[in-house]
Amino acid sequence: MGILLLWCGKRKERMHMNKVIMFLISCDLILSAGWGFIAPIFAIYLANQIEGGDIAVAGFASGIYWISKSIIQPFIARYLDRNHGEIDDFYFLVAGLFVTALIPLGYLFATLPWHLYILECLHGIAMAAVIPTWAGIFTRHIDKHQEAFEWSVDSTALGFGAGSAGIVGGMLAETFGFQVVFILVSMFSMVSVLVLFPVRPLIMPKVKSMRRPPMKKPPFSEEQGSF
Numbered sequence: 001m002g003i004l005l006l007w008c009g010k011r012k013e014r015m016h017m018n019k020v021i022m023f024l025i026s027c028d029l030i031l032s033a034g035w036g037f038i039a040p041i042f043a044i045y046l047a048n049q050i051e052g053g054d055i056a057v058a059g060f061a062s063g064i065y066w067i068s069k070s071i072i073q074p075f076i077a078r079y080l081d082r083n084h085g086e087i088d089d090f091y092f093l094v095a096g097l098f099v100t101a102l103i104p105l106g107y108l109f110a111t112l113p114w115h116l117y118i119l120e121c122l123h124g125i126a127m128a129a130v131i132p133t134w135a136g137i138f139t140r141h142i143d144k145h146q147e148a149f150e151w152s153v154d155s156t157a158l159g160f161g162a163g164s165a166g167i168v169g170g171m172l173a174e175t176f177g178f179q180v181v182f183i184l185v186s187m188f189s190m191v192s193v194l195v196l197f198p199v200r201p202l203i204m205p206k207v208k209s210m211r212r213p214p215m216k217k218p219p220f221s222e223e224q225g226s227f
Contacts, residue, residue, distance in 0.1 A: 020141040021150055023199045024134060027192045029157040031097065034188025036165030037181050038104070041173040045107070049178065050116055057113045061120045068124030069131075077132035086140065086203040089133040094193055096129030101189035104182040137203060 046053035106119045
């Protein structure tokens with residue numbers, strides 16, 4: 001028993017999670033839970049509110065989201081990698097989440113397929129700013145020797161958030177209608193933005209690149225010869 005308690009105590013020390021990681025996981029959990037409300041009702045929403053909303057429209061809208069996100073994402077990530085510090089990452093992350101929070105409100109007014117396509121394109125661009133910046137900050141601050149555990153905590157939080165919200169979202173839509181669900185999604189997404197503000201003082205500031213001083217050649221180098 002003493003050995004077991006000692007092992008648990010050591011395990012507890014090793015499983016300490018820093019504040020940046022906790023806030024990032026909380027942000028991911030809230031965002032996932034918010035958008036999880038939509039999952040069980042989106043097809044019914046298309047059929048009821050979008051003129052001509054059918055399987056083809058749903059597939060095209062999904063394709064626009066993923067393609068726009070996939071095209072824009074590498075360019076944003078490459079730009080951010082070339083800048084030192086995490087200030088740029090933080091601002092892109094907040095801006096992307098803010099735009100994401102507005103998308104569900106657009107669903108309230110969409111009536112035609114092209115309305116939906118524009119919303120999904122904007123959603124894809126917004127998430128193209130969110131995914132690499134979130135992952136970049138998370139990777140830089142992840143606790144040493146807890147990499148697999150902390151990534152698994154985030155994945156577990158995503159699963160619980162989306163699964164629980166999916167169950168609740170269906171019941172809410174059945175009782176109160178789509179409008180209430182979309183407003184809740186927007187509110188959850190906005191809360192995910194607010195959760196990030198305590199992270200701001202903890203991230204690395206933007207720093208200017210340091211120029212290396214020119215290296216002097218030794219007096220007897222191969223290029224100059226021995227004499």
